């Protein structure tokens with residue numbers, strides 16, 4: 001394997017990143033101890049003194065950077081651990097493609113720390129895009145249905161005007177724009193309502209609560225596109241390998257409310273769907289408002305692939321078959 005064929009996955013410890021690593025197969029590179037090396041929310045002023053940028057070989061890991069940190073003066077190592085180190089790493093490894101699944105994803109917390117959400121999801125994402133452009137690497141950047149206001153009455157298309165209703169969505173939208181300005185050949189893949197193995201999602205939290213006996217209040221007034229990470233991940237790899245530019249919606253087929261998703265989850269696991277009680281968003285008084293309707297129209301992707309992704313219900317069935325039982329395959333909710 002050479003660098004020219006390799007795919008670097010950023011955010012490989014996350015819900016989606018894990019599935020993307022699985023989908024990439026042997027051509028995949030990840031950064032050891034990535035979060036410590038590549039904090040995308042941390043600005044850095046320039047390369048650490050003595051840093052060398054050399055052509056890399058696939059199969060390399062970026063642990064060299066962490067290992068080499070003690071060679072730099074302690075302060076410089078602290079200062080430069082952020083996005084500059086990420087840039088150097090991409091330049092050295094020269095992957096053919098970067099799939100950026102790293103991001104600030106705490107939707108409610110973002111309301112009280114909007115600067116950090118913006119630093120990671122906008123400035124950090126832009127820095128990744130600039131580094132990819134400089135290294136001649138393709139880029140797939142992952143974005144979200146939360147860039148929309150939720151007032152539509154039909155699925156959102158790629159060119160519908162965005163209008164985020166929360167700080168997380170505003171940061172992700174800013175990131176989309178900065179990424180495309182920095183790397184016009186990049187693909188911005190918007191997805192939604194992810195579930196899959198490796199990290200607890202809404203689906204897993206519903207199951208955990210139900211198994212503790214409930215009660216379980218779930219909103220009926222948020223409708224979206226639930227998506228299985230193992231269906232999405234190979235699509236991101238395919239989009240990157242084909243070099244599809246611009247914004248594209250990548251979700252499982254169909255739509256559901258959170259309430260319907262919860263009931264289907266319970267039923268598929270042999271639990272009583274009546275454990276889920278209907279509720280409204282306003283009953284929860286969460287810091288971040290959510291779009292009421294954020295279903296994404298996947299027809300651009302279906303035209304490119306020659307068909308849509310499987311339905312979310314089909315994806316949910318596979319997720320629950322593959323990850324429940326003695327070995328649930330997901331960590332406790334963080």
Ligand SMILES: NC(=O)c1ccc[n+]([C@@H]2O[C@H](COP(=O)([O-])OP(=O)(O)OC[C@H]3O[C@@H](n4cnc5c(N)ncnc54)[C@H](OP(=O)(O)O)[C@@H]3O)[C@@H](O)[C@H]2O)c1
Pocket residue numbers: 010011012013014015016017035038039040041042100101102103104105120142143144145172190191192193194195199
């Ligand atoms: N989950 C969803 O329902 C959903 C829906 C639509 C779009 N998306 C988008 O899909 C992407 C992946 O989401 P996910 O659900 O897989 O998120 P996740 O499970 O929270 O994983 C996020 C990843 O980013 C890393 N990360 C967080 N802050 C960072 C920072 N400051 N610097 C560098 N890396 C950082 C995390 O590292 P740690 O392991 O150290 O935390 C983790 O690897 C994100 O861009 C998100 O906006 C998600």
